[in-house]
Amino acid sequence: MIAFLTLLEREIKRFLKVIIQTLISPIISSFLYLLVFGVSLGASVTLKNGMPYLSFLIPGLMAMGLINNAFQNSSSSVVTSKFSGDLEDMRVVPITNSQIIFAMGLGGVIRGFLVAAVTGLVGTVFHYYKLGEPLYVQHPFWILFFILVGGLTFSFIGIFIAFIARTFDQLSAFSTFILLPLTYLGGVFVSIETLHPTWQAISKFNPLFYLINGFRYAIIGSSDVQLGTSIFVCLMGVVVTYIMARIALVKGSFSRW
């Protein structure tokens, strides 16, 4: 237990030491998205059910912040440790694979949570200013659930990719060619109702779609997906990605690059 808490502390301290890169910069980009899409462009848009676009966008951006930052945190932690030779130490000390995975996972959850929370706060300020009322969280329990489960899932994916990656390039290839498109197509900016039926069908195979919509449901009380389906898919996601991370630790290399 002490070993686990120590590694978690290390993970948190690590991202706090490079706070500009790990917290400030993602928060600024959320802020810009809100400003450009939510306030300027989206001001005139009202969705079918009469919902203002800004209310729709905020939970999407929060989910995106969580996903990106959880992934970035664990993957860059592993990759920089590989680079410095630090990761070898993880193999030498008496810490179990599941302790490593959960400590790194929670490190990512905490960073993702901070980015999502600040995005939500900034969002609600915009919301108040634009629409005259703050954005109330409809289901606080479920938002914490999706932050925890979604954050763990993407941290686990980060661990998996970073362990099997042989170069920085392979890691960024995953972000650019897989994670980024899935996030954008997962309903951060648009409701799938507005999409062509073919895209609607394809979106249903995108696991991120369920997380993003779970977020949206928890915050504004409605989304493109039933809450139960989101919960189920997200729980499946965390289990599958945990297994992937575990396999990566067992089969992958702790040796330095």
Added chain:
Amino acid sequence: MLHNHFPLEVSHLVKTYALKNGVRVEAVRDVSFYMKPGEVFGLLGPNGAGKTSIISIITTLEKATSGSARVFGEDVDSNPYFTKKQMGVVHQEIVNTGFFTVNEILKFQSGYYGIRNNNERIDYLLEKLGLKDHREKNVKQLSGGMRRRLMIAKALVHSPKVLLLDEPTAGVDVHLRESLWQFVTELKSEGISILLTTHYLEEAEKLCERVGIMNKGKIVFMGSTQEAIAQYSTKKVYIEFNSGEAAVYTETASAGLVEILAHHKIQFTDIKNIKIEEGRLEEAFSKMVNT
């Protein structure tokens, strides 16, 4: 002493790396040795002999192709939690963690071993290793020698019973080398069993009671350091006679002086001066690995 209670025992260890291009590197080929409690055991060999591969297997960084490694009788693969707690490891390559200070690194390291308040031990090690004034420095601000000492401190935070030192003095200046030797001697006197790999023979000669000499993945000699010297090296006897003549005799290192003089039919009374140059491990070593 029970056979299975050696601090470290490696038996029939084989490690073959399969490279991507299909080439197989037989890094370790059927190596067996054990360490006695409280001894400094030297694993010697030229670069590429397989020393680091053996250490990597003991610490579970690499998996053995076959054979086993045990720490106090427990297999490193089946009971890693136990074996890792007994061991401290100083890797050959220097670790360059950029994010943290010396103090933080040692605190984290203690935590990984389940030790929460370890300030006393950390202070002691920082003092011993001359890092006290650098504890708030980031690793990036440390010199190579300081980083090496930090790695040693890290390996000792949990007071291990077995210490694995993989070429601790490679690329280290003379002054630091001597102080590390001094430190190793102190650790030994505390009863810690030390596995030292090195290709500095002077180091092995100074510190190790027993050595295993490796070449191309195989142990080519195993025994006491003195035996290695006696069997494989020569000593030189320089004699200056009363008559003004001089002679040099090259003898096996184990030969006694009386024996040598008798053999060459030299009378004590004819000798003005005599100088003996003892055999060195250096010579024994090069005989064994250059064949």
